Amino acid sequence: MPLSFLPLFLCWGVFVDVSDASSDWCYTGCAHTPSHWSSISGSSCGGDRQSPIDIVTSRAVTDSSLHNFTLVNFSSSHVFKSLTNTGHTVKCILEENEVEVTGGGLNATYSTIQFHFHWGDADHHPGSEHTVDGHRYPMEMHIVSLKKGLSVEQATVDPEGIAVLGFFINATDDGETSQTWDDFTSYLMNITTKGSVVDVSHNISIADLIGDVDLTKFYRYMGSLTTPNCNEAVVWTVFQEPIKVPKNLMERFPEQTELFHVYRPTQHLNGRHVFASPAIPPAPSHAWCYDDHCDYSPEHWHLLPESHCDGERQSPINIKKDDAMEDKLLDDFTYTKFDDKHTMKYIINTGHTVKCVLKDGMVEVSGGGLGYVYSTLQFHFHWGSGSDDSVGSEHTVDSKRYPMEMHIVNMRKDLTLEQAKEAPNGLAVLGFFIEPADGHKSGGGGSEHHEESSTSHTDPWKTFTSYLSAIKNISSQVEVTEDISIDDLIGDVDRSMYYRYNGSLTTPSCNEAVVWTVFKEPIKVDKDLMKMFPHRAGYHNVYRPTQSLHSRKVYTTAASSAPGPMMLILLLACFCVFAI
Incomplete structure (x- = not known):
């Protein structure tokens, strides 16, 4: 040079x-x-x-x-x-x-x-x-x-x-x-x-x-x-x-x-x-929201262009436990790379939720009666006001609403996203209720023994929520650099127990393309960490009201074949007799 x-x-x-x-x-x-x-x-x-x-x-x-x-x-x-x-x-x-x-x-x-x-x-x-x-x-x-x-x-x-x-x-x-x-x-x-x-x-x-x-x-x-x-x-x-x-x-x-x-x-x-520049045609502005601060609150979502929000297969719903029909085809899921600590790409404040986008083509879900392999795209959250007794889950169980809900969104691997939105089973969403780890229940309706079996996973959630301070502004996003997996966030929730029904996306355009799985046992998270979602994002009550079930059926996993407490006592008594 x-x-x-x-x-x-x-x-x-x-x-x-x-x-x-x-x-x-x-x-x-x-x-x-x-x-x-x-x-x-x-x-x-x-x-x-x-x-x-x-x-x-x-x-x-x-x-x-x-x-x-x-x-x-x-x-x-x-x-x-x-x-x-x-x-x-x-x-x-x-x-x-x-x-x-x-x-x-x-x-x-x-x-x-x-x-x-x-x-x-x-x-x-x-x-x-x-x-x-x-x-x-x-x-x-x-x-x-x-x-x-x-x-x-x-x-x-x-x-x-x-x-x-x-x-x-x-x-x-x-x-x-x-x-x-x-x-x-x-x-x-x-x-x-x-x-x-x-x-x-x-x-x-x-x-x-x-x-x-x-x-x-x-x-x-x-x-x-x-x-x-x-x-x-x-x-x-x-x-x-x-x-x-x-x-x-x-x-x-x-x-x-x-x-x-x-x-x-x-x-x-x-x-x-x-x-x-003037040569760019103005983008259609059809702002929707959860409250009344815009033209399209939930009761008006059906007026949005290309909306399906007034269909008969809408989500979320109220799950009535006694009406859920047992289905033995609802077997265990297979989770690919849910335990991988390097699949999360970035976290974004969408203006409607906090969403974590995953790296392309890494995470998958199959089994669980789905019939197809699904690629996991992202997960996001719904919450209430951020007060101590706030509730904000989208689904309810016997009319009881949990403080939060996490949705893991998956797309059929053999379809494009546009195709998946048009197919009745193109998308599969795994829904997890979230409640405080300190034992103060704000909702109900999950597994009757969830307080004993769900444990706190403070460290992964502390890591995850630490990113929220970087996305206080709408459309802001932050790259995930810490080692954390989806399994870390779910913890030891019993994933063999869940409800299943056919529904829709819970935000516009509400495409009726979702096979819903709602797990019975909630994730336990420290209450102060849960409050960070509404406090950091700056908005509250980001959940759609429950929709009519119409003629749909809700199914549930088969009752456990494992011996119950009384059966165990009888078996132990028999063992004692034989030991004599």
């Missing part, structure tokens, strides 16, 4: 994948992972204007000033200078003062200096930094531009000193090829180690990489660099349409660099607004 270029190259390292000059941070495997970036000296990573974020399309406000961009030399095939492996990403350095960005609602002209990438791993776990309505794309490309006339130091302290264009990257259909991306990713084999650099000799342009993405459709918000020091100096543009790249070429990034999961989790919006 020419000495005259070295100082400039080091300055460029300050930007977004930034602080390559510092080895004190990482995505995984060191002391300063993303959840600890705020403790780095001089860091702004704990600020209120951090990036990336989850873009909730229904809340994006159309801004008529977000007109078309003017992109200077984006079509030039002579502006790529070199590719480097920074140890955090792959970055392409551009020729100095050749590429510019204006328009698009930006208040200045910006000089484009580099672009880089974020990805997951070679096993197809997604790795975009921004998400859209909770969806994470496989990769994301960031084109970084500096406000013209500012030095690096000036730009990082100017609220609009840096403009970043973010492009999602998605996989094309199998068999499709791209000569441009094949040529570009061919350089990765020459930068397999941190700090390695290779000159770009192919005639490739930025426009070639972007392809036919509609550049008039984008979102805009004020944010930060997504790596330390996370300077809050970025005007973010995130384009709606993804770049299409063949899957095998995308896989070259983690395979050649051996860098994995190089993305920061989404950050709190903290009152910021996300704007949409």
Whole structure:
């Protein structure tokens, strides 16, 4: 590398994948992972204007000033200078003062200096930094531009000193090829180690990489660099349409660099607004809620578009123990990786519940009379007000409501999610009541001996609820980094005893696609930890009222064939006679 270029190259390292000059941070495997970036000296990573974020399309406000961009030399095939492996990403350095960005609602002209990438791993776990309505794309490309006339130091302290264009990257259909991306990713084999650099000799342009993405459709918000020091100096543009790249070429990034999961989790919006360009059609706004603060409270859910909430197979229901019919086909479940302490991906505050999303394709449920193998997608919670005597389970047993309820949601493995929502048994939900571990029952109706057989599992629940402080804002999410399994949360609940009926999702659109399993024995959780759900999330009474059973039947597992207490006494008496 020419000495005259070295100082400039080091300055460029300050930007977004930034602080390559510092080895004190990482995505995984060191002391300063993303959840600890705020403790780095001089860091702004704990600020209120951090990036990336989850873009909730229904809340994006159309801004008529977000007109078309003017992109200077984006079509030039002579502006790529070199590719480097920074140890955090792959970055392409551009020729100095050749590429510019204006328009698009930006208040200045910006000089484009580099672009880089974020990805997951070679096993197809997604790795975009921004998400859209909770969806994470496989990769994301960031084109970084500096406000013209500012030095690096000036730009990082100017609220609009840096403009970043973010492009999602998605996989094309199998068999499709791209000569441009094949040529570009061919350089990765020459930068397999941190700090390695290779000159770009192919005639490739930025426009070639972007392809036919509609550049008039984008979102805009004020944010930060997504790596330390996370300077809050970025005007973010995130384009709606993804770049299409063949899957095998995308896989070259983690395979050649051996860098994995190089993305920061989404950050709190903290009152910021996300704007949409006029070319993006407004998202339909059909806000629903559990109380009366919106247009669609539970009694009006059936008025929502494409709603099934007025059907005759709705959930939750009141389970009458005496009416439940014994079904000997309701055998034991088989749980795959329920004991794995590394299946939880992230926890999110949806605005309606706290939901834990699991890693794709790891956890499964079968048996239990289901007839199919189901992939476990997520679990979430329903609760009441947070007072000592609060109740908030969705299902009730003999009209008794528990303080909380946990739902583990599973999808038939042979179906897509859309197909599963249309099939009468496309989804299987495991429902667990939750009550205080201190013996103060707020509900009833479960197993008559649950107080003796259920025990407290404070440590796993303390670990799980410790994440709630990080998701106080709606749409905020936090990556799960602690070792904790689903089995840890369920504890020693007797899973051989349960009720079964056919029902629906308990939130709009209330698709009647659910095989419900409601376990008789509750999970015991410390009362103070239970209170953290409403207190941290900031909303209360997140449960749907029970629905009419109509002509449906509720089934129950067969009575235990094990000897009861009286039979044991008789058997022991017999043993004593024979012993004599």
